[in-house]
Amino acid sequence: MSDVIFQAENIVKHFGGVHAVEDVSLSVIAGSIQAIIGPNGAGKSTLFNALSGFYKCDSGKVTFKGVDITTAPIHRRIAMGMGRTFQTSSIFPNLSVYDNLLIGLQSAANLAFRFRPVDATQHKTIEEKAERLLDFVNLKASAHRPVAELAHGSQRLCEIAMSLSTDPVLVMLDEPMAGLAHAETTRVVEVIRKLHSELGLTVLFVEHNMRVVLSLAQRIMVLDRGRVLAEGTPAEISANEAVRDAYIGKEVIESV
Amino acid sequence: MAHVAPEIFNGLILGAFFAVVAIGLSLIMNLTGTINLAHGSFMTLAGYLAFAMVSAGTNWWFALAAAPILTVIVGVAVERTLIRPLYRRDPVYSLLLTFGLSLIAEEVYRLIWGTNGVPFSPPPSLQGSVSLGFTDFPAFRLFIAGALLVIIVALVVFLQRTRLGLRLRAAVQDSEMIAALGTNTQLLYMLNFGLGILIAGVAGVLAAGLLGLNPQSGNALLMPAFVTVIVGGMGSLLGAVAGGLLIGVAISVTTLFLPAFSEIVMYILMAVILLIRPRGLFGEEGIFG
Numbered sequence: 137m138s139d140v141i142f143q144a145e146n147i148v149k150h151f152g153g154v155h156a157v158e159d160v161s162l163s164v165i166a167g168s169i170q171a172i173i174g175p176n177g178a179g180k181s182t183l184f185n186a187l188s189g190f191y192k193c194d195s196g197k198v199t200f201k202g203v204d205i206t207t208a209p210i211h212r213r214i215a216m217g218m219g220r221t222f223q224t225s226s227i228f229p230n231l232s233v234y235d236n237l238l239i240g241l242q243s244a245a246n247l248a249f250r251f252r253p254v255d256a257t258q259h260k261t262i263e264e265k266a267e268r269l270l271d272f273v274n275l276k277a278s279a280h281r282p283v284a285e286l287a288h289g290s291q292r293l294c295e296i297a298m299s300l301s302t303d304p305v306l307v308m309l310d311e312p313m314a315g316l317a318h319a320e321t322t323r324v325v326e327v328i329r330k331l332h333s334e335l336g337l338t339v340l341f342v343e344h345n346m347r348v349v350l351s352l353a354q355r356i357m358v359l360d361r362g363r364v365l366a367e368g369t370p371a372e373i374s375a376n377e378a379v380r381d382a383y384i385g386k387e388v389i390e391s392v
Numbered sequence: 393m394a395h396v397a398p399e400i401f402n403g404l405i406l407g408a409f410f411a412v413v414a415i416g417l418s419l420i421m422n423l424t425g426t427i428n429l430a431h432g433s434f435m436t437l438a439g440y441l442a443f444a445m446v447s448a449g450t451n452w453w454f455a456l457a458a459a460p461i462l463t464v465i466v467g468v469a470v471e472r473t474l475i476r477p478l479y480r481r482d483p484v485y486s487l488l489l490t491f492g493l494s495l496i497a498e499e500v501y502r503l504i505w506g507t508n509g510v511p512f513s514p515p516p517s518l519q520g521s522v523s524l525g526f527t528d529f530p531a532f533r534l535f536i537a538g539a540l541l542v543i544i545v546a547l548v549v550f551l552q553r554t555r556l557g558l559r560l561r562a563a564v565q566d567s568e569m570i571a572a573l574g575t576n577t578q579l580l581y582m583l584n585f586g587l588g589i590l591i592a593g594v595a596g597v598l599a600a601g602l603l604g605l606n607p608q609s610g611n612a613l614l615m616p617a618f619v620t621v622i623v624g625g626m627g628s629l630l631g632a633v634a635g636g637l638l639i640g641v642a643i644s645v646t647t648l649f650l651p652a653f654s655e656i657v658m659y660i661l662m663a664v665i666l667l668i669r670p671r672g673l674f675g676e677e678g679i680f681g
Contacts, residue, residue, distance in 0.1 A: 188572070209576070209578070210571040210572065211576040211577070214574035219572070220572050221572075222569065222572070226566050226568060227566075228561075228566060228569070230561075230565065238558065239559060239562055239570065239573050240573035242555050243573055243574030243575055244574060248556070249556065249576070249579065249583075250555075298569075298573060299573075
């Protein structure tokens, strides 16, 4: 049953003398929701960028669907079925929600660099997909408003919809709850849960909010100073002494 | 006042050149942060290539189409080999590189085509003049005015109405996200650079017939084009057009009444506008189109 869809082996990434990621290995099981947590500066975002191709790994190997993608350019990975969001909002604020979605939809349909007009069937397919994505994240009412006008939570949902626009099987979310108010968090959590339950996607996310991590993730990896501190189910992780010392204890106390 | 009207029209044409060069510069600067100081050299190259073709007996119209395309090929080769490795670095690196390239290009043009300018006249069909009612106007100038207008309108349509245009506008806002949405950003940067050079190339051939052709003729338009970008506001297409026309008219009219000031009038204009509107006439942050 446990099909590994995405695997990273012995990933190393240094910036000058800073060992941001030191020998990290990770397996993501197809159809699961997995989380990467760790204190600030633990190397979570660096690892994420290395895994998605935004940083070049100094050493290590990344495989996706059994194919070695360690040196593959980003757009190749996206075409293979990886999607991702960023820690800082990465929508195009002056474009409408619809146009934001269009960019990814056209890439997926291989239309980005073609000059001839879209024919009627292609146009219809793209429009239907856009409608479905808008429905999925519940942004239909705001489809033609510039994203900059939307509330923070809606912008985050727009981002998630955008990452879905390229038809990914693996969605990587970098701190999806960052900067959200509590009520907005609930909306985004619901959508992430639906990615898994309704669309059957594999989700890998980095998150600070422990309540979200413990309620969403099936497996959790804890990073500390660029190394793997622990790995396991939410129950195992919350019971782990080392993790409590390094990270969770403090957070849980803060959140109570 | 009768002699002011044609001077204003001449100023508008000069300004349209500034605008078109400024738009090419902005396209490249907004997307990749590259300040292309070799932009003028590409204009000069297109002018010389067209001159060489016409001298070899080809039709002027053919040269107007072919010289910019050859220039784009050279430009894209430069982008892929020399500029691309610098995208992740501070913009100062590409600024120094393109400055060096422009110095090298100027010497190369000198070696091949001589230090002095070469005569490059418009085709017979565009010589002579057209009556505008109140005054007779050279046909070539009218043609240039029309051609530059077509370039600007075509570019607006391209940026606003095409898939690639949507991508370019989006990539200016966030190039990481555009990559995460499956766009090949290196290809996008290359096409964008090529587009900037194509516009420069067409402008270069047109300018060669109007303003003269010598090893520095393209660079002579570069400084006013930078001032245009600043006056119009970084990242604004409308601003580049408005800024260019304003500067062109200011230079022409000053030449008529106070020739000694014609060289510095654009800087005075820039200083005044920056005092009133620090971001330029239509300045927005990093957004194009």
